[in-house]
Amino acid sequence: MRPSVRKSNIVIVACLFWAGQTQAQNALKGWHLKDLQQDGYYGISIGNAYTFLKDKKSTPVIVAVIDSGIDTTQEDLRSILWRNPKEIPGNGIDDDGNGYIDDVYGWNFLGNIDGNNLKKAADEKTRLYHRYKNKFSGTSINEDSLPKTDKAQYNLWAKAAKEMTVNSEEQAELMFVEMALKALKKHDKTLQQELGKTEFTCEQLEKWQPSNSHGKQAKLGYLSSMKLLGFEGDDTNAFIISQLSEYADGKKESMEARDVPPPDYREKVIKDDYYNINDRFYGNADVMGPNPLHGTHVSGIIGADRTNNLGIEGVADNVKIMMVRAIPDGDEYDKDVALAIKYAVDNGARVINMSFGKAFSPEKKWVDEAIQYAEAKDVLIVHAAGNEATDVDETENFPNAQLLECNRRADNFINVGASSDPHIGDGKLIADFSNYGKANVDVFAPGVKIYSTFPGKSDYGFLKGTSMAAPVVAGVAALIRSYYPDLSARQVKYAIEKSAYSCDTTVTVYKPGTKEKVTISTLCETGGMINARTALEVAATLQPEIRDKKKVTLPKATFKNSKPVK
Template sequence: MKKLAPLLATLVIPTAALATNVAVVDSGTFFAHEKIRDHVWTNPGEIDGNMVDDDHNGKVDDIHGWNFAENLPKVFYPEHISDFSDGSVFKIFHLLAKIQAKKVTPEEKEWWKEHIQNLPKPQKDALLGKLNYYGQYAHSTHVSGIIAMGNPAAKIMSARIFPDTQLPASAANTEGLIYEALAALSNKQFAEVAHYLHETKMPVANYSVGVPMSQIAKNAMGIMGNKNPTPEQIATESKRAFEAFERQGKQWIASAPETLFVIAAANDGADNAILPVFPANIHADNAITVAATDGYLSLADFSNWDTNTVQVAAPGVAIVSSVPGPTATEMVPMSGTSMAAPFVSMVASSLKEANVGLTPIEMRSILIGTVDKKAWLATKVSSSGIVNKDRAVRAATLASTMTLDAAIQQARTEIADMPEVGSSVDFNPTETATVEPTREMLNWAQKLAQ
């Protein structure tokens, strides 16, 4: 009987290990991390490191994705990890997450005051610069970890769209760098990414990135001499700016019809109907936009919303996931719609695993049709609900033997809503909220996770 064991194992594994590919369009994923290393998409037509474009797609050695910002196969720069090896960044991220989850202790509040809030301005600026920089550096790895940990069959492709930058001297510099990088995200580059998604037949692509049109509008009005525009002027100009982006955005999303685009709603705590965000505000049959919730209790303070262009919500407060670090095992909590979108990408990839025949439009219908409906989301997202993984996967399975509508209805009767609890994080569960975070602390925390 002993001899049969390995054979049984090989018989069992293939049925459970159907790979589902997800593209993470972001700042470049650290594939060596222990939570991600077994979840790396590999281009089947490419031989690594031979300096030859084996699959003739115009990209030499695009083995695990592509760096679209610099036109290189290298999607991640591990040489910068040593800038963060002292661990201070990780400690501060943990504290920021506790602040956002409203689980910070009086002692921690004191520590924050002493070590951060009361720092002289140049040192505070330098520290915030480092944190902002790390937030961007780690972003794609954090997003990828959410997908890899949530769906054991997921394989991640990294499409890097931000260029490599040096550690900046101050927070103001990082903001400048981030906006420069966002402004450089031309539709041409987005179109190249979409072409690659189509070529590689990616069923799901995660976009935890966005350009707030209000920023572009304010810059444009500033150049035109209007340094203090009214909110109405900003809204009007933002909509005008969005129209130009929208035409091209619809084109590149339509150019990858086999891909479901999962897009973060953005983190301004604002209504996207008034101040549009790109690409979150693009309407397409194969795109879905995601707001963030604090667990299953409320819309996150920072989350954008819009019952027209934001379809679903997902947990996005204090989400613990993988980040680059010296031991390739570091985990850090981050908050943002950037963390809510990959939850939905993870569920979408699980739908594909349950029923490989589903189209992006069908996946989108299932995600929307199987949400946990919440009264407090009725004026925030079009489905009024939070994506429910088990119910969505059940509907995907049922859809192979019945109509999509019937499958969704049956899954709704079979699978209960998730328990109504707040952000479930690993922090000491006996600690309760005794200190209200200041607005300034929240602003920093939000910026870090954008």
Template structure:
């Protein structure tokens, strides 16, 4: 990590935390802040423990939540017992036992097969201008490609400088210690006047100081453990992966190579199904997103004590994402796959700017509505007003009217009750975003039995999906439409002005950021669901 990158990170963290009520949460508390209660903890969480206490000893039923996302680690210690199992399919016999059109789909389906790279939608439009609805969209795609390409060139230069620098440092320290698994503690104990070695030691000291400063600004980040081995080696490995990806993005071939062609399906034909494969765990080392989302839906943790009231939830993994944009056809078919195989809730933590075959997706959303399935969609992370900007998938064709009532679009919120309650990166919209949910520094599962913090509306959406899962498990008689209305009408109402995402100086009423003017609240939702259920 070079000095420039560190300064950017420090500045970003400082901006995001500026003005929040004096940070009180330590590293462990941050792992579960989104479960806290505003009244008891002064943190705008979802009041999870209150909800679980109310539900104690109540009968629950199984509910399946489809996760349309990237590859998922279904063997993770916290997920493996709650991964959906297709009981009508015999594993690995190469026969479509349940005649659903997908061979050996024991745990879900992977619509993009072994692909790890996909084109961005603007690249597909440049390759095939007929995909653009009009010339304005075509020009917009070309402009976005040029901007993205320039940024990628800058990124790859920065990555290469950092990589070369670290490899030189590693070579120097390996030669000095006659081993490669040295620690920072050993480096700091070196006594030398040799100029090159002294310079390398100084670089390590600066790196440690920078990381520790970041950890002081935000407890999400741990300070450097000087006894940890292979810190530089692991950083080199990560940079090499990034460099490989950036080389592909800057090769000029991304608007020439149709990565999708290897799957052999007709992208214009929604009836052309069965492509892809049954391996839902492809490329999980580089695709942490889905595993993190699943953990948010699946389990609740309270430091060392697990408070787990989500055993009713089964996760159905559906892979449509690699590096690049998802195809509309895959989005549409993944929704139908989830519906046809028993999901009552679908989480789609994905958003893109262009959607050439959006009609396919609209019809699938309607199909889900007809089968009483609720869809939760992340609002996106561009600080955009979605009442003025189309993002896909969505439930409005004109930005003013919804064509169905089974979709919840979710923005991301911060822990602290104040002007920075809305995450600075979150998209928003009085009409086209329904509710906000915790999306800052969410601690959850990552591949290979690991855990980490991530942030984004991608993390906020599964918080809502998890609450929807609770409601549909304990009150299965309630419809998808009713669950949506319960969630939107039971949130923590925010009646003050906040900073508009993307601007520290422009304040608006929270009611201008989402239709419910609320942060989702599990306890309030359960109380409302219980009351409505008893009245039916």
């Protein structure tokens, strides 16, 4: 059983090795930064990277994180947050004239002017299914007779309709999660009373010795459920129950959606003209939003303060994190993603991290044009490959590098799968949940048991997913752009991918989700895992590209004749 939350690429429930020892947990904090030869972990060798950079000067690099939100009060993030130099905080005026009022830390495309925020959204297949249901359902369709636009709509709808069918495996999966959740809540109530506190971790529970049979039964039941569900030893009871509840509610809503359309949360909150890409000045300045866990964790991986002796150290040492909130609980909207990319580019981002994905993209044209816009402005995009243990050469996953209208691949786009380490979980070198693809996944990076910032002034924790692998790569990209600022996005991508060739491509690994042994070279284009030291060595050998700005081609359709309303 391997369900995952597609919008964020965090794996919520997966059968994993049970880590119950505090000493082991502490040893794994920051493993992704370590070096194989020196430390015995398949990390990115960040220590050696900084040794290589000794006495070299850096320039600050803005990294945009398009995500769920960020806690701006987190102790390890406060000093590395991007601040709009042209905007006066809290005065209710669009000081820089960019159409976004008080966008001090970035922008929130999932809100409204009254300060309300969109938290959840239906998945894209459900939105598509009901969008065209009245047009195509129950009618005899001759595809050959349909106009080009209608044919494209019909094919999307038919694919969505096919996937709306609930199979017995999904029903059993939901039943299992609901039963587990019910039992956990019962045990949790007893344990809170017996322990005398409302929050605890599995590690703490394992050390606790109950004084009565009720406590013993609750402890045994709770820990047994945790082992079965695959939650980590340092996850709190509150976190586990909230994640399971969110997953079960979303799954139930999705299964019921074929007959009952889900609420249009977007219409209730944002109220934009969704199908008009040039209606883009909506949202608010609340970059935290109602659930900033994912974005806060991602941001810490990239650039948590390396000098304050607190919490963790990010990959890059001279970055400013710009948060662009565009990812709800559920599938993101293509319009928000496209506008988030443009906002990031227009406000100076040189690297954009996108740790999200989905199976349908009805307005892919908008996202493609935004990626092309970033490409023309020399901005690198790093994307998480997804957590379905799927070959994305055969199964579509969006966003992606294929620019349909141009019939080519964007050269500023890196798609990242998740690697692991023999010391972690099931001991596999490639994460069992990670998507892969010889043509469409560029490189692997650590994405299992990654310790980073959590919402709260001084909170930290472990998460896993390709969502965690992508910011590792984004951090290395920022490091290169910081110390070698004259290199183009294409050259940074080249240096990162070239660094992976140091991996022995003859090493056999398990293909994610299977027991089949394959070489790493069959799972991604580069056949390896990122190495920061090697990437910097490659970057140091490159001469800056001469880019003729007069020949740079910008997309023509998107963002046309669009100005802020005064």
